[in-house]
Amino acid sequence: MLSEQQVAEALPEKGWLRQYVEWASQCTDAPKAYHIGTGLSLLSMAAPIDYNVPFGAGPIRCNVFILLVGDSRVARKTQAIKLGASVLRNGMEEFVGEEPGSPQGLEASIRKKPKQILFYEEFGEFLAKAEEGFMLPMKTLLTRVYDCSPQGKALSKEVRGEVKNPRVSVLGGSAPEYLERHTEPTDWTGGFFSRFLVFNASRERTYTIPPGAPGMDDLSTGLMTIKNRPIGPCRGLEPGRVRAMWDTYYQQQEGMAAQAARATSGALSGAPTNALKIAGLLALDDGTALMNMPWYIQEKTLGAAIKIVGMHSQSVLEIGDTLAESRDMRDRRTVLRLIDTVEPTPLSMIVNKSKLLSRRVTEILSSLLTEQTINAVNVNQFTRNLAPGEVDTRPQAVTRVITLSTTVRTLDDDLYDADMRKVAEGKSVVLGQLAYSTDESIAPPSVSKELKVVKPTSSAGDAGDNGGNGKIDRTNGTAQPELGLLPMLQLQVGPSATVTDATSAPLPLLTFVPDDAVGNSANGPNG
Secondary structure, eight states: OBOHHHHHHHSOSSSHHHHHHHHHHHHOOSOHHHHHHHHHHHHHHHSOTTOEEEETTEEEEOOOEEEEEOOTTTSOHHHHHHHHHHHHHHHHGGGBOOOOSSHHHHHHHHHHOSEEEEEETTHHHHHHHTTSGGGTTHHHHHHHHHTTOOEEEEETTEEEEEESSOEEEEEEEEOHHHHHHSOOHHHHHSSTGGGEEEEEBOOSOOOSSOOOOSOHHHHHHHHHHHHHSOOOOEEEEOTTHHHHHHHHHHHHHHHHHHHSOHHHHHHHHTHHHHHHHHHHHHHHHHTTTTTSSOEEEOHHHHHHHHHHHHHHHHHHHHHHTTOOSSHHHHHHHHHHHHSOSSSOEEHHHHHHHHTOOHHHHHHHHHHHHHHTSSEEEEEEOOOBOOOTTOOOOSOEEOSOOOOOSEEEOOSSHHHHHHHHHHHHTTOOOOOSEEEEEOOOOSOOOEEEEEEEOOOOOOOTTTTTTTTTSOOOOSSSOOOOTTTOEEEEEEOOSSTTBOOOOTTSSSOOOEEEOOGGGTTOOOSOBOO
């Protein structure tokens, strides 16, 4: 995660961007990295539509696509975006675009406003919509818009409404989970996200009441001043030290991209282009470009741009660790994240929270079990040895499931009798609740001594305890003839685990091993 110290080191010593970050930091406790991204997107609207930095075969236009990434309802992404939008609306509302509802809507909007910024407070919602249906072409269209390619359609050899030189910037916010769930590998490797500057951060400050600060009008006025000043043509990077600095940075970035995962290599390879864009915007901010005469990118300007893009590269690498290479792997990671590392997670909870079909969840769990990434456990009620005065109410669990042929529930009379009939017929009875765990510290179950399974009879001596209540008596009962002796799967959690008797609270649900295991235990009764 980006720190506020990194932001302080990357900010230019003076200028509009620094003023904006300092002001916004008093209005909200959103990470300062978000304010750098927001401020740069606003500066792109102050640049003339033909403003560019010469580089290679074609000029680098200074529109920007910026994505603020952080946890939902915690990171304050929306607040940071709204704050920037309010500054722009306060002085240059004509450049605020409307969120398009379709590719055709975006093309029509660009014809009306060739230079505009699109604010996406919930960019994850856009990604979800763009997965299918009429919104499917939106990512491809935005990629062309970023490249400032002509927009329009030719009908009957006549170009209608074509915009030859659009300048569209995008500022959006998204939770990392949305990036994983609603993006495909081609979004990262094919160029869409390689065009974005990404700032992944979390809050370091907390305001119960933001202190606030005057100055919005001054910021809006400063932005308009930059917009209205005459600007000279850029000649590119200054020869000598600046070009040597660029060569070193470019080679380092290429090496980083080559070693990165395939999903993030494109975003890292696109970082140098964004560095030139930011350098162009910072030249507007520090006045280098406002001389109405030819000018070069200076060393200090390029150095600040490289530091800012360095935060983007760090963010991309962090996010890349959470990206899946396919829909299958994405669903796998979704399920795995829901499995608690301490408490076993019930299947019902995994299905509900994953928003996947039960059959799909079952397939993923089966794969995870085969990989031995997780353990399937039966959650049973039983007690363990406690220290004096210790109270343990947490359900314990065993770490592996053995294929079961018969199980018994010890609830009330009716359930007991029904289960006994099923056991006598060789049928299986559902035991407890199936759950999943990644905890490997719990010892696996083992077959222990044989146990006499009985239904106690009512008597004057025990009527108050378990007479007729249908529970299993492990100490005083006699085995029902039709059941005989069955080996029990003892529930174990570490060396101190014990299985309680009928007088202790509460009894475990009993699990029996398959029929072919009967007779393998020779240690006598356990009760």
